Amino acid sequence: MPTRNGADRLLRRAIRDGGGWTVLLAVVALIGAAAELALPATLGLAVDAAVGGTASWWPAVACGLVAVLMVTDVLGDLAAGYGAARATARLRRRLLRHLFACDVRTVRRYPVGDLVGRLVGQGADAGQAGTAVVLGVIALLPPVGSVVALTLIEPLLGITLLGGLVLLAVLMRAFVTDASAAVAGYQRVLGATAGRLLEALGGARTIAAAATVDRERDRVLAALPELRGYGLLGWRLLARASARTAAVGPLLQAAVVAVGGYALTVGWLTPGQLVAAVQYAALGAGLGAVLATLNRLVRARAAAGRIAEPLAHPVRRYGDQPLPDGRGELRLRGVGVHSDDGRAVLRGVDLLVPAGSTLAVVGRSGVGKSTLAALAGRLHDPDAGEVLLDGVPLRRLSPAALRRGVGHAFDRPVLVGETVHDAIGLALPERSAAPPAGNTPAGTAVLTMARAAQVADVVARLPDGFRTRLADAPLSGGEAQRLGLARAFAAERLLILDDATSSLDTATEHRISRAVAEGVGGRTRLVVTHRAATAAAADLVAWLDGGRVRAVGPHRQLWADPDYRAVFGPGGDPR
Secondary structure (H helix, E strand, O other), X not given: OHHHHHHHHHHHHHHHHOHHHHHHHHHHHHHHHHHHHHHHHHHHXXXXXXXXXXXXXXXXXXXXXXXXXXXXXXXXXXHHHHHHHHHHHHHHHHHHHHHHHEOHHHHOOOXXXXXXXXXXXXXXXXXXXXXXXXXXXXXXXXXXXXXHHHHHHOHHHHHHHHHHHHHHHHHHHHHHHHHHHHHHHHHHHHHHHHHHHHHHHHXXXXXXXXXXXXXXXXXXXXXXXXHHHHHHHHHHHHHHHHHHHHHHHHHHHHHHHHHHHHHHHOOOOOHHHHHHHHHXXXXXXXXXXXXXXXXXXXXXXXXXXXXHHHHOOOEOOOOOEOOOOOOOOEEEEEEEEEOOOOOEEEEEEEEEEOOOOEEEEEOXXXXXXXXXXXXXOOOOOOOEEEEEEOOEEHHHXXXXXXXHHEEEEEOOOOOOOOEHHHHHHHHOOHHHHOOOOOOOOOOHHHHHHHHHOOOHHHHHOOOOHHHOEHHHOOOOHHHHHHHHHHHHOXXXXXXXXXXXXXXXXXXXXXXXXXXXXXXXXXXXXXXXXXXXXXXXXXXXXXXXXXXXXXXXXXXXXXXXXXXXXXXXXXXXXXX
């Protein structure tokens, strides 16, 4: 029920997002419907005038109504296109903003391919809501108006048409109910398939190396029979509804003509009124436009339900406090995190990282090292306890303060921006991150960060230096990792490196570690690592085991414990 209500609210908002174009569509469509309803009566009056041998302006009026119909048809298509495009763009922006504002764990519940499908495919369908609703309401006017017009001409004609329309309405209601389930199922399976495809493309090298291309293809396309079933069901339902409409419509029209012919023979109708009655019968029984609009509305509502699902998740709330006075002291108090299935990832973590020091976080795979790093920079919030930077809980800081105070670097960074300069300056204030003017290779801040990350010489060898487009930059895994490090160096208080030097050679890692510790402001560093040498270079080591902090101390002191040595696997003493 919440998803259904959310879908209906989203549809209403999409209708409003169409703005003036939706209003124009409604006005134009209403004028067109009025002209369409007036045309049969005008033709009837023109026939009566011709039969009576009197001159009249009715033929000219009929021609004018035809011209109105042509103009409104063109303007309606224009307004519908612009309105749907405007609503779709706003809907996509709303979904993107919401996803970026959500907790990272929330977003990870959805495969990337599935989210892309919701954003692109379902976003376009839901953006058609305004057009579907307006045209759906307007499409009802010709049948209803035809019943009224026939009743005014001869009540028996109106009753005949009304009875047939009630039967058609019952048939269409069944179509809407069945088609909604078919469309929703089709969109769900399509999203799951897209998610698997994107996963496979991301691991293409691994699949090729393992010679499992056929197996992976079968996995990606496993849901294809189900998708085909939903697609065929949708087309069958539409074909069945169209067939019923096509069968009932002519019968209804024939019934009205028969009644009208009888009325003409007994003198209840004039020849012109019979012509008008035949036209109104055709207009009232021709519900193809209504069926097409219903189909569009069904797709829009199903798509809105798919988009409303991620929109229903709450976003992270921020405070309004600026960065407090301090040098980057990080404290975790009673921090606990649970996975979606209720399993404890971290339990009762108490940890203090003194300002200006380096803390290495070590432990076996799966003990919560990356989760702790994400909490330290508020990529997501703990389920229990709190995280403080210089004595202030992270949730009380404003987004700008958090962005300015904390920087993240990851083992496989995603470089964002148009150029290399944009990728490095992403975390800088807009003025500092602005591209350099003239022939200047880079802004001062960006150049300083690139040098600290030992990547300035790499950028200098690119075709256009810092202006090189990311899509055209031939970067190795280690070079991309260094660009991610350079981006993180914008942080003023706390630098979080989540295995961010795993692809670097030992000499480069040593130079970067020295730059982090000495050359870029002496900020607090939290380093997730699997390397004993990196742990040995840190001021303190936090040893995670079973979701808890088993010990905190210098690496040399912890090395005496054989369980600690086993964390790094076989090898010599790195001391």
